[in-house]
Amino acid sequence: MAAITTTERARSAAWVDRLVEKSGLTATEVAEKVGTSPSRLSAYRSGDTIPSAVMVMRMMDIAGRVLPSNGTQWASADETTEAVERDYKDHPSDALRWLLQGRDQLLSAPRSQARLLWDERVSELTDDRWETLMRVITAVTFRKKGLEPPAWAQPQRVSPDWTPLTRISIRPSDPIDPDLAQFGIQIRAKDLVTL
Template structure:
């Protein structure tokens, strides 16, 4: 293997280590398969310059987010998936969204941690909601949303149970950007203190 290829392999290994993720999870975060990422790490296949730079940037940002104790998209999806009940899943979703807001305000590159594509939450509604809220936060900050946050509308309406609102009231109080993806949640349920 030539010196440049060896340097690329070393940098990819460093990015993986910095990310704190497994090889499979980091590959998902980068938008590729674990097997493809393995070929990059072995030097059998050369990644594009864009992929290489994204891996370094995201690996570094995931490391910084861990040091700040800030949730990332993969961590938020995992917290939702592991939640014992739906109330806790909502808390994790909103906490992750609020952490993204903090990173976007820093303007130090750490927001790249949210470019890392998450694994599934285990529920299509939460997967889509996480993507839509992420895109909305990036757009509000004047940044381009990560590729993974561009999603199709759900095939069937998702209207989570509400403790005191009826179905029609939930639909009526849902912001248009959520209704556009077939998710119905009152705007006030997305507000945090």
């Protein structure tokens, strides 16, 4: 097996550091939640030690589960907007993950909670394409719940057609999500599936 390079150590450290920051927790709290010591987490963050795949998955789970800060277990439209806004420029796959996490929480929330957390929205995304993506996903999710979408979730077509995940090439044979495609957003249906 090849030795771990300095570049790989630096990338690993930066990635772990980013996950800890995204969690919104202190390093000690993250260490406790993932089942390691604060000193071991510090070694991951410095690149001195490379975490196992299981440890990385635990950190990803923590970073992904802290979205709601409204006292419920479900994210609001504004919390989802804030998370997407923070990441869409430099980390579009993370921004999409935040948006899909908001969608999944909206799907699992009771209808009354969905209305309470998603009917009103204070801010919009600064990028019109990402804003359209959020509006379409919100409208489709509300309809799946048997609810009328919020007034703010009225999307407009993106022009020219846009692919948020530019690192993923879409082949002509790839099924594109039809709800998004009618608004000019090209995302493979499988990229919208979460576990």
